[in-house]
Amino acid sequence: MDFGIEDELHLLVETAALFGAQQLAGQERMHEQQRSIGNALHRAYAEIGLADLETPESLDGAALGSLAKCIVNEELAACDVGAAIALDRLGPTLYPALEFEGAAAVARLQALCDGPAPRRAILIHEEIDRDPGKPISLWVDWVPADEIAGVMLLGPTRACLVTEGIETRPLHASGLRASGGCSLHLASATAAEQWTGPDAASRAHARARLWVASMMLGVLRATCEFSRLYAGQREAFGKPIAHHQGLAFLIVEMNMALEAARLLVHEAAWRLDQGEDATLESASALVECIEAARWVGPSGVQILGGHGFMADYPVEKHMRELRTLGLMGGGLDAALETAGRQLETGVPPLNITTPVGERK
Amino acid sequence: MDFSIHPETQEAVEAVRDWGHEAMRPAGLEADRLGSPLPVDHPYFQRSLERGDGRTSWCPGESSPVRRGAAVHAMWLAEEGAYWDRGVMVANPGPGLPEASVLARGTEEQKEKYLGPFVDPDRPRWACFAMTEPSAGSDAAAIQTTAQKDGDAWVLNGAKCFIGGASRSDWLLVQATLDIRQGRNAQRSFFVEQGTPGLGNFKIEKKMGLKAYESTSFTLQSCRIPLENLLGGESQPKSQAGFKTAMQTFNAGRPIIGAMAVGMGRAALDESLHFAKETGLIKRERIRDRIECMSRKLRSARLICLRACWLVDQKRPNVMEASMAKALGAQVSQQAAGLGLEILGQVAGTGDHLIEKLYRDTKAMDIVEGTGQIQRVIMARQLVGLPR
Numbered sequence: 241m242d243f244g245i246e247d248e249l250h251l252l253v254e255t256a257a258l259f260g261a262q263q264l265a266g267q268e269r270m271h272e273q274q275r276s277i278g279n280a281l282h283r284a285y286a287e288i289g290l291a292d293l294e295t296p297e298s299l300d301g302a303a304l305g306s307l308a309k310c311i312v313n314e315e316l317a318a319c320d321v322g323a324a325i326a327l328d329r330l331g332p333t334l335y336p337a338l339e340f341e342g343a344a345a346v347a348r349l350q351a352l353c354d355g356p357a358p359r360r361a362i363l364i365h366e367e368i369d370r371d372p373g374k375p376i377s378l379w380v381d382w383v384p385a386d387e388i389a390g391v392m393l394l395g396p397t398r399a400c401l402v403t404e405g406i407e408t409r410p411l412h413a414s415g416l417r418a419s420g421g422c423s424l425h426l427a428s429a430t431a432a433e434q435w436t437g438p439d440a441a442s443r444a445h446a447r448a449r450l451w452v453a454s455m456m457l458g459v460l461r462a463t464c465e466f467s468r469l470y471a472g473q474r475e476a477f478g479k480p481i482a483h484h485q486g487l488a489f490l491i492v493e494m495n496m497a498l499e500a501a502r503l504l505v506h507e508a509a510w511r512l513d514q515g516e517d518a519t520l521e522s523a524s525a526l527v528e529c530i531e532a533a534r535w536v537g538p539s540g541v542q543i544l545g546g547h548g549f550m551a552d553y554p555v556e557k558h559m560r561e562l563r564t565l566g567l568m569g570g571g572l573d574a575a576l577e578t579a580g581r582q583l584e585t586g587v588p589p590l591n592i593t594t595p596v597g598e599r600k
Numbered sequence: 601m602d603f604s605i606h607p608e609t610q611e612a613v614e615a616v617r618d619w620g621h622e623a624m625r626p627a628g629l630e631a632d633r634l635g636s637p638l639p640v641d642h643p644y645f646q647r648s649l650e651r652g653d654g655r656t657s658w659c660p661g662e663s664s665p666v667r668r669g670a671a672v673h674a675m676w677l678a679e680e681g682a683y684w685d686r687g688v689m690v691a692n693p694g695p696g697l698p699e700a701s702v703l704a705r706g707t708e709e710q711k712e713k714y715l716g717p718f719v720d721p722d723r724p725r726w727a728c729f730a731m732t733e734p735s736a737g738s739d740a741a742a743i744q745t746t747a748q749k750d751g752d753a754w755v756l757n758g759a760k761c762f763i764g765g766a767s768r769s770d771w772l773l774v775q776a777t778l779d780i781r782q783g784r785n786a787q788r789s790f791f792v793e794q795g796t797p798g799l800g801n802f803k804i805e806k807k808m809g810l811k812a813y814e815s816t817s818f819t820l821q822s823c824r825i826p827l828e829n830l831l832g833g834e835s836q837p838k839s840q841a842g843f844k845t846a847m848q849t850f851n852a853g854r855p856i857i858g859a860m861a862v863g864m865g866r867a868a869l870d871e872s873l874h875f876a877k878e879t880g881l882i883k884r885e886r887i888r889d890r891i892e893c894m895s896r897k898l899r900s901a902r903l904i905c906l907r908a909c910w911l912v913d914q915k916r917p918n919v920m921e922a923s924m925a926k927a928l929g930a931q932v933s934q935q936a937a938g939l940g941l942e943i944l945g946q947v948a949g950t951g952d953h954l955i956e957k958l959y960r961d962t963k964a965m966d967i968v969e970g971t972g973q974i975q976r977v978i979m980a981r982q983l984v985g986l987p988r
C-alpha cells in the first residue's frame with residue numbers, strides 16, 4: 241500500500257496547479273460570460289504538455305493513465321471547471337478511441353478537432369447499442385460545447401463516431417458556460433466509424449466516468465476550501481462562524497465527503513491503469529461524487545450566508561456547476577445501474593477472502 | 601382534528617393559482633432570463649395593483665380586525681404564490697416586510713403616514729426593512745449602523761446590504777443602534793424616506809436566483825431624519841424594544857417562509873412527475889421511489905408549517921414549530937429541486953428550464969430570514985438549553 245504520489249505525478253500536479261493559478265483563477269467569471277476561453281489559453285495548455293497526457297507515445301503524447309488525468313483534472317477544475325472542459329478538446333471521447341482501436345483512432349479524432357478555432361468532440365453514453373447499419377437520430381438537450389466536430393456514441397458493447405449531420409443550437413446553459421452550451425441534434429446521420437467489443441466499451445465507460453468524477457472533485461475542493469477559509473474570517477456572535485459547532489461540523493462533513501470521493505476516484509483510476517476491470521469502482525466513484533455534490537455545493541453557499549447567493553463570490557457558481565457536471569458521464573442513474581449490476585454478477589467489492597455464501 | 605381547507609381559503613388559493621399561472625410565472629421566468637429585477641414600470645405591477653394586491657391590512661381608525669384562522673389562511677396563499685414564483689411574490693408592491701413591525705409598534709401618526717398610502721395606492725408602492733449589513737447578518741445584534749440625536753434630528757450612518765426592494769421603496773425601515781457597545785439593547789428602527797439626503801449609493805446585487813426582485817445595498821451618510829421618524833416614537837420602552845420589534849418582523853414570517861419553500865418544492869415535484877410520466881421514467885422503481893420520497897417529505901413539511909401557523913391562530917407559543925417549519929421547508933424544497941435536476945437530466949442542463957431556476961431559487965430559502973443554522977440554534981435552545 242502506498243497513498244503517496246510518485247515524483248512524476250507530483251511534478252504534473254504542480255504544473256497543473258501553477259497553470260490553474262496563473263491562467264485560470266480569477267478569469268472564471270469572464271470565461272463564463274464570454275462562453276469561451278480564447279485561443280491563447282489553448283496554446284498555453286498544449287505548450288506545457290497538458291493537452292496530451294493520455295495520448296499514446298506514437299502520437300507524441302505522454303501516454304499516462306487515468307490516475308494522472310484525474311489528478312490534473314482536479315487541479316484545473318478547482319480553478320475553473322468550465323475552462324478545464326473547454327481546454328480538453330477530445331475530452332472523454334478519447335477513451336473509446338483508445339480502448340477500441342488505439343493510436344490510429346486517436347489521431348483521426350485529433351485531426352477532426354484540429355483547426356484555428358476550438359472544436360470539440362462530445363461523448364454520449366447510451367444504454368443500448370446502436371444497430372451499426374441504421375441511420376442515427378438523436379436529440380440531446382444540453383452538451384457543454386459550442387463548436388462540435390464529432391459525436392461519439394458509446395453503448396454497452398459498441399461505439400460509433402458521427403462527424404457529419406451534426407446540428408447544434410446554442411443555449412444559455414445552467415453551468416459550465418466557459419465551454420459553451422448547446423442542444424445537439426443528429427437527424428438520420430451515418431456513423432463515420434464504428435467499433436465493437438464489450439471489454440473495450442466497459443473500460444471506455446469507466447474512464448469517461450472518472451474523467452467527469454475528477455472534474456467534480458476539483459469543484460468540490462474549491463467550494464470546500466473557499467467556504468472553509470471564509471468561515472475562519474467571518475465573525476458572528478463574537479467569534480469566527482467556523483467556531484460555531486453547527487458550522488464547524490458542516491465544514492468537517494464537507495471535507496470528509498471530498499476525501500471519501502477522491503479516494504474512490506483514485507482507487508478506480510489506479511485499477512484501470514493496472515489493467516484491471518474497474519467497472520464497479522469507477523461507476524460508484526462517480527455516484528459518490530454526484531451524491532456529495534448534491535449537498536456540498538449548496539453548503540458552500542450556505543456557509544457564506546447571503547453573500548453566497550450573490551455572484552460576487554464563486555460558491556454559487558460551484559453549486560450550479562457541480563449539478564451540471566453530475567449530468568455528464570451518463571449521469572447518476574446509469575452509474576447506479578452499472579454499479580448495481582456489478583453487485584449482482586461480479587465479485588463482492590469489499591471481500592478480501594472467499595465470500596461467505598461461496599465458502600465450502 | 602380536521603385537515604380540511606376552509607372553503608374561503610380554498611377560493612382564495614384558486615384565485616392565486618389562476619393569477620400565478622397567467623401572470624406570476626411568466627414574469628418570474630422573464631426576470632430570470634433577463635438576469636435583473638422586474639423594472640418598476642413593468643405592467644405586471646400595475647395589473648397586480650388592479651387585482652387588489654399591494655395594499656396594507658391596516659384599516660384607518662380601527663384596530664385591525666384579525667380574522668379567524670388568519671395565519672393558516674396566509675400560509676396556504678403563500679405556498680400557492682411561491683409555487684408559481686417566489687421571486688415575483690416578493691417583488692409584488694405593498695408595505696411588505698416592515699408592515700408587521702409598524703402595525704405592532706408604530707404610533708397612530710406613523711401608521712397613517714407610512715401605511716396610509718398603501719390603503720388605496722394610486723400606483724405600485726413599496727417599502728422595505730433594512731437590517732442586514734455587509735459585516736452582520738445572522739448576528740443581528742452586531743449591526744454597526746448608528747443613529748445619533750443632533751438637535752431636532754436623528755443622524756444615521758452606516759451601510760446595509762441585500763435589502764429587498766430598497767431602491768424602489770417609498771420608505772425604508774432602517775435598523776440602527778444608538779450605541780454600538782450596548783448591542784441589542786440600543787437598537788431602534790427608523791423610517792427613512794426615499795430621497796432623504798445622505799441615503800444613496802444603491803447597488804442592485806447580481807443574484808444566483810430569485811431575480812424578479814431587487815436585493816440592494818445602500819449607504820447612509822450623515823442622513824438626517826426628523827425625530828418623529830423613530831418607530832414607536834420616543835415613548836417606546838427602552839431596553840431591547842427596538843431589537844425585539846425587528847426580530848418580531850422575522851419571527852412572524854418563519855412558517856410563511858417555510859410554506860413558500862414547500863410551494864417551490866411542489867413546483868419542482870410537479871415538473872419531475874410530469875416529466876417522469878411523459879417519458880415513461882415513472883415505471884422505473886429507482887425513479888418512482890425518489891419521487892415518492894420527495895412528495896412524502898413535502899407533505900410532512902407542509903403539515904409542520906400548517907401546525908406552526910395554527911398555533912399562531914390559537915395565540916399559543918410556536919417558537920419551536922416556527923423554526924422547524926422554516927428549517928424543514930427550506931431543506932425539503934432544495935432536495936425536491938435537486939431531485940428534479942436529476943430526473944430531468946440533460947433537459948435540466950439547459951439554463952432556461954423551470955427546474956433549473958427552481959434549483960437556484962430554493963437555495964435562498966435556507967438563508968433569508970434566519971439561516972438554517974440559526975433556526976437550529978433556536979430549536980436547540982428550546983430543546984437542550986443551548987447557551988447563548
Ligand SMILES: Cc1cc2nc3c(=O)[nH]c(=O)nc-3n(C[C@H](O)[C@H](O)[C@H](O)COP(=O)(O)OP(=O)(O)OC[C@H]3O[C@@H](n4cnc5c(N)ncnc54)[C@H](O)[C@@H]3O)c2cc1C
Pocket residue numbers: 474476477481484485486487542543544545546547549697728729730731732733734735736737738739761762763764765810815964967968969970971972973974977
Ligand atoms: C435573496 C436575499 C434577500 C434578502 N433580503 C433581505 C431584506 O430584505 N432585508 C434584510 O435585512 N436582509 C435581507 N437578506 C439578508 C439575510 O437576512 C442574511 O443574508 C441572513 O440573515 C444571513 O446573514 P449573512 O448573510 O450576513 O450571513 P452570516 O451571518 O455571515 O452567516 C454565515 C454563515 O454562518 C452561519 N452562522 C452564523 N451564526 C451561526 C451560529 N451561531 N451557529 C451556526 N452557524 C452560524 C450562518 O448560518 C451562515 O451559514 C436577504 C438575503 C438574501 C440572500
